[in-house]
Amino acid sequence: MSALFEYIIRLGDDSLILGHRMSEWCGHGPILEEDIAMTNIALDLVGQATSLLNYAGQVEGNGRDGDKLAFLRYDREYKNTLLVEQPNGDFGTTIMRQFLFDAYRKPLFEKLQNSSDKQLSAIAEKSLKETKYHLKHSSEWVIRLGDGTEESHQRIQEALNTLWRYSSELFYTDEVDATLLSQGIITDIAEIRAEWEVTVKNVFEEATLQIPSNNWKQEGGRKGMHSENMGYILAELQYMQRAYPNMEW
Amino acid sequence: MSKKEWPLWEIFIRSKAGLSHKHVGSLRAADAEMAVENARDVYTRRSEGISIWAVESKDVYASDPTEADSLFEPSDSKVYRHPTFYDVPDGISHM
């Protein structure tokens, strides 16, 4: 398996699974306007997943397309981070998960625009526009909730306490990254992390939120080792393809 | 304003450069920033716009329809404000 394939799968699965989670909100948002906004984010993420997984299939060259990759892999073959598979919880938890992710994705796509891989750079350029908006939306909400009422402050702080342990995996690297770095396809993750830290620090400061002092970290998704949530996500995501195999829809 | 509700905003969209902003409807938002973002998601899902104005509905001061007679009808009789009021000899163009 090529490093490039593996890398695109990681990006694509993050979009796919977070898009799945966001789409669970459709029809259940806290207010109509926000329901529409969250569905837009879900749509952007599903669109990114489609481009990325189609490209991964092309790189692999075994005749698998985006749909085959999205719907017909085993759980260990999905390489999304643990963060994106965490349950929606309340609106604050969803927003916090989105914010931690957007703050990483924005600098990531900014760097990937300059990738020596033309296709990847094109996908990054398009996705960056969407991600900038997502980050604006999620940061504003983190601030509103953090500096809103006592209840909202408590809820969003609680969400941060719960999700913080999954944030370090966003910067997970291994031989896949090392290979692509040497080929000029990606840049050093350290730059992305530095930018993420600044964004997170500024937004939390404005939101009057405390970064948890507990440095307990949870990782595994990038290697295919998922939380208990993943099985349920896949049971829904793959339901039609597994129950009615080999049909066109 | 009720604590349970966001204020109402009137939304105006410029569909392309060179055209004026046009009223498209209203929505609810807690602040102006949110009003513009919500308008983007609610009223420009199909690339209907390139610029958005949001005005809080309570700030719109409107003319009174029962005064429409005195407000608007007097101008009906001022036909000399329209170019078609004037006779121009045949053979004159660009006027």
Added chain:
Amino acid sequence: MKDINISELERKFQEKIDKDIKIEPKDWMPDDYRQTLIRQISQHAHSEIVGMLPEGNWITRAPNLRRKAVLLAKVQDEAGHGLYLYSSVETLGANREETIDDLHSGKAKYSSIFNYPTVSWADMGAIGWLVDGAAIMNQVPLCRCSYGPYARAMVRVCKEESFHQRQGFEIMVQLAKGTPVQKEMAQDALNRFWWPSLMMFGPNDAESKHTAQSVKWKIKRHTNDELRQMFVDATVPQAELIGLTIPDKDLKFNEETGHYESGAINWDEFWEVVKGNGPCNKDRVDTRRKAKEDGMWVVEAANAYAAKRAIRKSA
């Protein structure tokens, strides 16, 4: 204004309606006209919002990425349409949140079609094809409705909904030409959604208490039975074309009139569902109420933050 009596105002009002001059929010209008519109537009808005749920039910299980994106976009449009409509209700002096509370308390109604469950993927096809098809029949004439804000909202809604019926029919076409299991799934969905779709147009004209006045006010431009007939005439050939059977053994084409004649509609079922005894009435309303209750702290937080920021700005 004080000098003019009500009957004079009413005469002038009807004169405007007859001349197809639109009524705008601040214009004088009879109270019944206002109340009829508030009832009809808010029911319409509630139908869009409750209508998100049966389809939303399949978003996470859509069979491929294209169908998933289309379904998400469609359900999102319904939220948008609900919003355009609530926005027209507010121009009549009704408050959106109070209108929504009426839905949650069971006081306000919505289209009973959404009280039927979506149990297979084919239901996404049947809803788009039949339910959106029926909705379009209802909505196109409303673009010429006498109340300006409602008519304008409907123009927008109709423009956006044009893809909704097509995507549903596309799902049905794909299933109908698929494997036997898929074809059976499509036929089963048609069997379940056909009659409730016909009921969407409301009771027969003879039974409909609001129709005559609404037609006079040009809030409604066709009667329930006229619209239902248009829908049957348009839909039956589509079913035949893709090889599905309309579940009505009495259905026949009348060569003389050029129209299809349907069998009898089970109005007892219709009234039971309207009363709240459909398969999903309770779930649908509970779900919407829960969304609002769960979101209350978010609404309050945004208000509190906006207030704090306004103070900081002026300081």
